Amino acid sequence: MSFAQPTRGADSTPVTSRGAAVVPRRSSRRSGTAWRYQLGAAPLLALLAAAGLLLIAVANNAARLEEAGSESTFWLGLLLIYLPIAWRLFGRSAGAPERLALVVVLGMALYGVKVVHSPAGFTLHDELASWRGVWNLLESGHLFSDNPLVGGYSVFPGMTAVTGALTDLSGLSVFVSALVLIGVARAVLMIALFLILQRAARSARAAGIAIVVYACNPSILYFDSQFGYESLALAIAAGYLLVVMRGAGIDPRRRRAGEIGMVVALSILTAGLVVTHHLSAYAMIAFLGLWTGVIWFVKGQQPLLQLLRPTARGNPNRLMAQIARLRVGPALGCAMLAAAALLWFVFVAGGATQDELGSVFTEAISALFHLVFGGSGTKTLFKAGTGQVDPLVVRVLGLASVGVLALVIPLGVWRIWKSYRRNTLAISLAAVALLYPFTLVPRLTQAGSEISQRASEFVFAGIGFVAAVLFLHLTDSVGHTRARLLALTATGLAGLVFVGGVILGESPVTRQPGRFEVGAESRSISPQGTAAAHFAAEHLPRNSRILVDGPNGLLLGSYGHLEPVIGSIRGIPVPIVFFSKEFGFNARTVIVHDAIDYVVVDRRLAHSLPVDGYYYDREEPLAHERERPIAAAALRKFDAVPGIDRIYDNGPIVIYDTRRIEQR
Amino acid sequence: MRRDLALVSALAFLALIAALLSAPVWLRAPLLVPLVLLLPGYAVAANLFAPKTIGITERGVYAVVLSIAITAVGGLVIQVVLGLEREVWAIFLAGITIYACLRILVDKRSSPLSVPSSISWKIPVAALAFVLAGAVATLAVISAGDGLRDAQAKIRFTDFWLIPDGGAGAETDNLSVGLRSHEGEPRRYSLELTRDGEVLSQEDLLLRAGEKWEKSFAVSVDPAGVPVVAVLSREGAPYRRLDVVPPP
Numbered sequence: 077m078s079f080a081q082p083t084r085g086a087d088s089t090p091v092t093s094r095g096a097a098v099v100p101r102r103s104s105r106r107s108g109t110a111w112r113y114q115l116g117a118a119p120l121l122a123l124l125a126a127a128g129l130l131l132i133a134v135a136n137n138a139a140r141l142e143e144a145g146s147e148s149t150f151w152l153g154l155l156l157i158y159l160p161i162a163w164r165l166f167g168r169s170a171g172a173p174e175r176l177a178l179v180v181v182l183g184m185a186l187y188g189v190k191v192v193h194s195p196a197g198f199t200l201h202d203e204l205a206s207w208r209g210v211w212n213l214l215e216s217g218h219l220f221s222d223n224p225l226v227g228g229y230s231v232f233p234g235m236t237a238v239t240g241a242l243t244d245l246s247g248l249s250v251f252v253s254a255l256v257l258i259g260v261a262r263a264v265l266m267i268a269l270f271l272i273l274q275r276a277a278r279s280a281r282a283a284g285i286a287i288v289v290y291a292c293n294p295s296i297l298y299f300d301s302q303f304g305y306e307s308l309a310l311a312i313a314a315g316y317l318l319v320v321m322r323g324a325g326i327d328p329r330r331r332r333a334g335e336i337g338m339v340v341a342l343s344i345l346t347a348g349l350v351v352t353h354h355l356s357a358y359a360m361i362a363f364l365g366l367w368t369g370v371i372w373f374v375k376g377q378q379p380l381l382q383l384l385r386p387t388a389r390g391n392p393n394r395l396m397a398q399i400a401r402l403r404v405g406p407a408l409g410c411a412m413l414a415a416a417a418l419l420w421f422v423f424v425a426g427g428a429t430q431d432e433l434g435s436v437f438t439e440a441i442s443a444l445f446h447l448v449f450g451g452s453g454t455k456t457l458f459k460a461g462t463g464q465v466d467p468l469v470v471r472v473l474g475l476a477s478v479g480v481l482a483l484v485i486p487l488g489v490w491r492i493w494k495s496y497r498r499n500t501l502a503i504s505l506a507a508v509a510l511l512y513p514f515t516l517v518p519r520l521t522q523a524g525s526e527i528s529q530r531a532s533e534f535v536f537a538g539i540g541f542v543a544a545v546l547f548l549h550l551t552d553s554v555g556h557t558r559a560r561l562l563a564l565t566a567t568g569l570a571g572l573v574f575v576g577g578v579i580l581g582e583s584p585v586t587r588q589p590g591r592f593e594v595g596a597e598s599r600s601i602s603p604q605g606t607a608a609a610h611f612a613a614e615h616l617p618r619n620s621r622i623l624v625d626g627p628n629g630l631l632l633g634s635y636g637h638l639e640p641v642i643g644s645i646r647g648i649p650v651p652i653v654f655f656s657k658e659f660g661f662n663a664r665t666v667i668v669h670d671a672i673d674y675v676v677v678d679r680r681l682a683h684s685l686p687v688d689g690y691y692y693d694r695e696e697p698l699a700h701e702r703e704r705p706i707a708a709a710a711l712r713k714f715d716a717v718p719g720i721d722r723i724y725d726n727g728p729i730v731i732y733d734t735r736r737i738e739q740r
Numbered sequence: 741m742r743r744d745l746a747l748v749s750a751l752a753f754l755a756l757i758a759a760l761l762s763a764p765v766w767l768r769a770p771l772l773v774p775l776v777l778l779l780p781g782y783a784v785a786a787n788l789f790a791p792k793t794i795g796i797t798e799r800g801v802y803a804v805v806l807s808i809a810i811t812a813v814g815g816l817v818i819q820v821v822l823g824l825e826r827e828v829w830a831i832f833l834a835g836i837t838i839y840a841c842l843r844i845l846v847d848k849r850s851s852p853l854s855v856p857s858s859i860s861w862k863i864p865v866a867a868l869a870f871v872l873a874g875a876v877a878t879l880a881v882i883s884a885g886d887g888l889r890d891a892q893a894k895i896r897f898t899d900f901w902l903i904p905d906g907g908a909g910a911e912t913d914n915l916s917v918g919l920r921s922h923e924g925e926p927r928r929y930s931l932e933l934t935r936d937g938e939v940l941s942q943e944d945l946l947l948r949a950g951e952k953w954e955k956s957f958a959v960s961v962d963p964a965g966v967p968v969v970a971v972l973s974r975e976g977a978p979y980r981r982l983d984v985v986p987p988p
Contacts, residue, residue, distance in 0.1 A: 119869030126876035133880040137887025176797065181873075188877055192884035217823025219816060237815030237824070238776065238808055241833070244826045245755075245772040247765035260777050264804045271798055308808065315805030318798065337788030341802065344784070348809020351816055589888070603895050607922060615903055615916075721967070721984040726922075727897045736985065 116170050118177035121160050125185035128156030133192040139588040150588055154578065155571060157185045158291070162570045165284035166547065166563040172280035176270055179287040183266035186291060187259055190301035193589060197251055197606075199598035202304035204634040205229055206236070210250050211634070213240040224619070224639040225630060228432040231425035234352030235305045254303035261311040262301065268314035273541055275326045276501045282548055285566075286540035292477070292573040293536035294581025300533055309353030310533065313360045316345045316409065320364065323404025326501065338404040342412055350416045354429050357417045359534050364410035367504040371406070374500050440524035458579075470579055477576020478516065480569050481539060485509050488542030491549050502545070508538030519580070529581060585687045594705075595686020600627030608676070608729045612636035616674065623653055623666075624676035625691050628729065632676060642693040645670040651692035657709045659717045667734050674723075675714060675732045682708040745786055745841040752779050752837035759830035775833050781807030783840035810836060896923045898947075902933075902970045902982040905956045913961050913986055917970050918954030921947040930973045935959070936966045959986045 131153030138146035161182045164170055170178070198204050205225035212221035212230075219233040229236065235257075242253040269290065274283035290296075300307050321327070323338045349357050421429060458466035458474060466474075489506045496502035515531040518524025547566055551559045578587070585596050593599040609631040618637045622629070629640035641650055645666055653663040653675065666672065681691055682705055689700035714720050714732045724731035755775040758768050782803035789799065814832055815824055822828050898921050905914035921927055926948050933940040941957055959968055967983040 115866045119866045119873070122870055122873035123876065126873040126880070129877050130880040130883065133884040133887070136884055137890070140887055140891035185877075188880065192880050195881050195884040196888050213824060217825055218819045219824075233816065234808075234812035238811045240824060241776050241811050241815060241829045242773065244824070245759055245776060245829055245833075246769040248769055248773075256773060257777070260804060261808075264801055267797060268801045268805075271801070312805050312809060315801050318801060322794065322798075331790075331793050333789050333793035337790075337793075341785070341788045341806065344806055344809045344813070347813040348805070351812055589891075603892050603922065604897055607897070607899050607920070611899055611901060611920075615901065722982050723903050723984055724899070724901045725980045725982055726899045727980075733903075733984070 114171050114173060115177050116174035117164055118174045118181065121164060121178060122181045124160050125157045125181050128153040128158075129185055129188045129192060131156060132189055136192055136589050139590045142591060146588065151575070154189070154575075157182070157189075158574050159567060159571050162288045162574075163563065163567040165281075165288050166566045166570070168281070168551075168559060168563075170281075170284070172274075175280050175284035176267065179266045179270050179284060180263055182287070182291055183262050184259070186296055187262045187301045190298050191255060193298070194598065198254075198303060198634075199589075199601045200298070200302045200304075201597060201630060202226065202306075203254070203302050204630040206239070206254070206303050206305070207250055208634040208637075209233065209236040210239045210243065210254075211637070213237070214243065214250075225633045226432070228354070228425070228428045229305065231428045232305055232351060232353055234348060235308045238308070239303075258301065258303055258307050261308045265311045265314050268311065268318050269537065272314065272317055272321060273537075273544070275321055276499070276505060276541060277545060277548075279544075279548065282541075282544040285544035285547055286537075288570055289540035289543045289573070290536045292570065292577040293532040294577045295529055295533045296581075297578055298582055298586075299529060305353040306356060306530075306533075309349060309356035312345055312349045312352060313356045316342065316349060316360060316413070317363075319345065320404065320406055320409035321501070323408070324406060324501075335404060339408075342404065342409060346412050346416045349413065350420045354417075354425065354433065355530065357413060361410055361414045361417060363504065363508065363534075364406045364413065366507060367406040367500060368410055370500045370503045370507070374498065374503060436526055440518050440521065440527045466579070466584055470584070473572065474576050474579040477573040477580070480573050480576075481512060484543050484546060485512055485539060488546035491546050492542060495549070496545070502541070505538045505541040508535055509542045510538075511535050512539055532577075532581075583687065592680065593687050594681055594684045595626065595688045595691055597627060597688065599687070600625075601631065602728075604726050604728050605631045605678070606635065607726055608632065608724065608731065609634070609636035611724055611726075612638055612731070620673040621671055622674045622676055623650060623672050623692075625654075625678055625681060626688075626693070628676055628678055629692075638674070641670055641672060643695070649693070649696055651696040654692065655697065655706060655710055657707055657713060659713050664737065667737050673733070673735050675720075675734050677711050677714065677730045677732070678728055679708070679711055679730065680728045681706050682711055742786070742841075742844055745783065745844055748779050748783055749838045749841035749845070751775075752783075752834040752841075755779070756830050756834035759826055759834075762826075772830070775830070775837070776811055777807050778803055779807065779837045780810045780833050780840070781805065783837045784810065786844055787840050893924055898923060898927070898929075898972075898974065898979070900970075900972050900980040900982060902968070902984050904984070904987055914956050914958050915968060915984060915986060916954060916956045917941075918952065919945075919947065919972065920952040921949060923947075924949050928975055929979070930976075931970065932973075933957070933968060933970050935968045940968065961986060 132150055135146045135149035135153055138149065161178050165175060165178055194200070198207055205223060206229060208225055209221075209223050209229045212223065213219060213233075213236050219237060220230050223229040239250065239253050239257055242248065242257060243250050246253065248256070266287065269287055270280075270283045272283075273286040274280050277283060277286070293300075300310065319338055319341050322333055323335075323342075325332070349360065458471045465471075489510060492499075492502050492506045496506075511531070512535050515528050515535055517528075519528040547562075551562050554562065583596075585593055586598050590599060592602045605628045608628065612632055613636050616636070616638065619639050621641050622632060622638045624632055624640050629642075632638045633640045644650060646669055648662050648666055650666050650670060650672075653666050653672075654677070656663065667675070684705050685702055689702075690696050691706060693699075714730075715722060717737075719734075719737040721733040721736065722730060723733045751771070752775060755771040757763075758771045759775075762768075763771075782799075784806050785799055785802040789802065794802070811833065814836070815829075818824060818828060818832060898919055900919045902915060902917045905916040917931065917933065919929065919931075926946060929943075929945040929947065931941075931943040931945065933942075940959065941955075943955070945953055947953060965985045967985045970982045970984075971978065972980040
C-alpha cells in the first residue's frame with residue numbers, strides 16, 4: 077500500500093506515492109538545501125475558510141438581534157470552512173506542504189469561530205476563572221494565589237504564568253494576550269498532530285485525513301478553543317509525543333538526535349505539562365504506558381528492554397554521559413511524566429486535583445449506576461434544561477454522526493490489524509479509537525457529559541488515524557474517477573460527523589450568541605452582570621464572600637474580585653437562601669455560619685427555567701428536575717429583612733449587604 | 741556562523757531594551773510576544789537538536805512548546821524569590837535566549853541550519869492570498885465586535901449605589917451615593933436621600949452615556965438603626981430605591 081511505504085516528513089522530501097505527492101525538491105546548486113514549496117490550493121481554501129468565518133460573524137450578529145436565518149447561515153459558514161478543506165485532503169493530488177498548510181488553516185478557522193462568538197471579552201466559565209488567576213498574578217507578582225472560581229487553577233499555574241508574562245511584557249490586555257496564546261497553541265497543536273500522524277502512518281495524506289476527522293471532535297469548536305489550561309496543555313502534550321517518537325526512531329530518514337538533547341527537551345516539556353494541566357498529563361502517561369505495553373505485547377520483551385536499557389555509549393562516571401546512555405522512547409517518556417506528575421500531585425496539587433477530578437468522576441460513576449439500575453441523574457439527549465428539544469433533523473444528524481463512526485472504527489481497526497500489526501504506535505492509536513463507545517455512554521447522564529466531552533479531544537486522534545488508514549486502503553487500488561467519487565463520499569460523511577460533533581458538543585442555546593438566557597453559561601453573561609462586577613471591583617472589599625447565581629458569580633468572582641460561595645454549610649445547601657419565599661432559619665444559618673458578606677440577586681432568574689438545569693450550583697435542590705422557575709417573591713424577600721441593606725441596583729441585578737445580620 | 745541564532749539573540753536583546761524602557765505598546769507587543777512564545781524555545785531547541793536531526797516544521801513546534809514550558813516553569817521558580825514583574829520576566833527570558841544562542845555561536849564546530857536557499861516564485865502569490873485570507877478573518881472579528889456593540893447598545897440601564905464611604909467595608913459614618921449611566925444618550929435624574937422622612941440631600945442631574953456621578957455625605961449614627969433611603973427618579977419617574985443603615 078502506498079501509505080505504508082516510507083515517506084519523508086512534511087518538512088523533508090517525501091517518497092512518491094499516489095497518496096502523498098512529492099513536493100520539496102533538493103538541489104545541490106548551492107551549499108544549502110534548495111526547497112520548493114508548493115502550497116497548491118491551500119491559499120484559495122484559506123480564503124474560502126476566511127469567507128466562512130465572515131459568514132459566521134454575520135450569522136452571529138443576526139442571532140444577537142434575533143433575526144431569521146441566523147442559524148442556517150451559521151451552519152453554512154461552518155461547512156464552507158470544513159468541506160472544501162476536507163475534500164482536498166481526502167483527494168490524492170495535494171502535496172505534503174499543502175496538506176500541512178490546510179490542517180493549520182482548518183484549525184485556525186475553527187479557532188476563529190470561537191473568537192467571533194465572543195469577540196470583545198470572555199464569556200465561558202473556564203475563561204473567566206483563568207482571568208482571575210492572571211489578575212491574581214499581576215496584582216501580587218506571585219503564583220498559587222487562591223482562585224475562588226476553580227480551585228485547580230491555582231495549583232496548575234502554567235498557563236497563568238505564560239499569560240501573565242505576555243500581558244506584563246507586551247502591554248496587551250489579558251483578553252488579547254489570551255487570544256494570541258491560545259491561537260498560537262492551536263496552530264502548534266495542528267502542526268504537531270500532523271507530524272505525529274504522518275509518522276505513525278508514514279503518509280502525509282493519511283495525516284491530513286486523520287486531522288479532518290480529528291476536527292469532528294465535539295470539543296474543538298469552543299471547549300478546546302477557550303482560554304483554559306487544557307487548550308494550552310494539548311499543544312505541549314503533542315510536542316512531548318513528538319520528542320518521544322523521535323527518540324523511538326519513528327522518523328528514521330533523519331540523523332538521530334542526541335540522547336542528551338532529547339532527554340533535556342523531555343524534561344523541560346514534562347515540567348511544563350505537569351504544571352499546566354492534570355488531565356493532559358495523565359492522558360499522555362496513559363497513552364505512553366499503552367504504547368509501551370503494545371511494544372511488549374507485539375514485539376516481545378527484547379525491544380522493550382532495549383528501550384529501557386542504557387546504550388553502550390558514553391562514560392558512565394559523568395552525569396551527562398549517564399544521560400547520553402538512556403534510550404528515549406515511550407517507556408522513558410511515560411516514566412518521566414509519571415514521576416513528575418506523582419511528585420506534583422503529592423507535594424502541590426493533590427487536594428485540588430482530587431476535589432476537581434474526583435467529584436467529576438464520582439458523579440459520573442454514580443450517574444452511570446443510576447442509568448443502569450434506574451433512578452435520577454439520567455438525561456434526555458438533545459433536550460435543554462428549559463425543556464426545549466432539538467428539531468428532528470438535528471437529532472438525526474447527531475445520531476447519524478455517531479453511527480458513521482461506529483461503522484468506521486471497527487473496520488479501520490481491523491485494517492490496522494491486517495496491515496500494521498508490527499507498527500506498535502499504529503496499534504496504540506487504534507486502541508485509543510476503540511475507547512470511543514465507552515466515552516459515549518457517560519453522555520447519557522447529566523454528570524457524565526463533561527467526561528465524555530473532555531475524552532473526545534484525545535480519543536478522536538485515534539479515530540482520525542483509523543479512519544485515515546481505512547480510507548487509504550479503500551482508495552489505494554482504484555482508478556482516478558472512482559477515487560474522486562470515494563473522496564467525495566468521504567467528504568460528505570466527514571461533513572456529517574463534523575456537524576454531528578458540533579451538535580453533540582454545544583447546546584443549541586450557546587452555539588451562537590443571542591439575547592440573555594437564564595442559566596445558560598455564555599448566554600447569561602450580560603452587560604448588567606458585567607457592570608455589577610465592575611461596581612464590586614471599585615467599591616466592595618476584595619474577596620468578600622457572596623451568594624450569587626452561577627454566571628453572575630463568574631463575573632463577580634473574576635472582574636469583581638469577590639469570592640462566590642457554593643456547596644453547603646451545616647448540611648444546608650447554600651442556594652436554599654434564594655428558593656424560599658420567606659427569609660427563614662435555614663437562610664439565616666447559611667448567611668451567618670458561612671460568613672456571607674453580600675447576596676447578589678438577578679431578578680431575571682424568575683423569568684424562566686435555567687437552560688443548564690440549575691441556577692446556582694449543580695448540587696442545588698431540584699437541579700435538572702425543576703418544573704417551574706424560581707418565584708419572583710423568593711428573590712424579592714431580601715428587601716424586607718431587617719439587618720440586610722440594599723446597596724446596589726441596576727435593574728435586573730441587586731446587591732444586598734448581609735454583614736449586619738450576624739449582629740442581630 | 742548560525743545567522744538565525746544571531747538574529748534571535750539580537751531580537752531578544754531589543755525586546756529586553758523595549759521592556760526595560762517601557763516602550764509604547766505598539767512597539768513592545770511585536771517585540772515581546774515572540775520573547776515569550778518563540779525565542780527562548782528556538783534558542784534552547786538549537787542546543788538540544790543539531791541541524792539536520794530535525795526538520796524546520798518540527799523545530800518550529802519545539803520552539804513554541806519549549807518557550808511555553810520555559811516561561812511556565814521559569815515563572816514558577818522565580819516567584820519563590822522574586823515578584824514576577826515585567827523587568828524580571830524580560831531579564832529571565834532574554835537571558836535564557838541570549839545565553840543559549842551564545843553557546844552555539846561561540847562553538848566553532850557548529851554547522852549551519854538548513855534553510856531554504858531558493859523559494860518558488862509561487863510563494864509571494866500564496867503569501868498574498870494568505871494575507872488576504874487573514875484580512876477577511878480580521879474583518880470577520882471586527883464585524884462580530886461591531887455586532888456585539890450594536891446589540892449591547894440596545895440594553896440600557898443605570899447603575900445606582902449607596903454604600904458606606906471608602907467602600908462597603910469601611911467603618912465610617914459617611915455614606916457614598918453614585919450612579920453611572922449605560923443609557924446610550926443623555927438622561928435626566930433626580931436623587932433624594934431621606935431618613936425617617938427627613939430629606940438629607942436632593943440632587944438634579946444630567947448624565948451623558950457612560951458618565952459617572954458620585955457624592956459623599958455625612959450622616960449621624962442612629963442607635964435605632966433607621967436606614968437612609970435613596971430614591972432615584974429618571975425623566976421624572978421613580979426608577980430605583982436603595983436603603984442602608986449607616987455603620988455605628
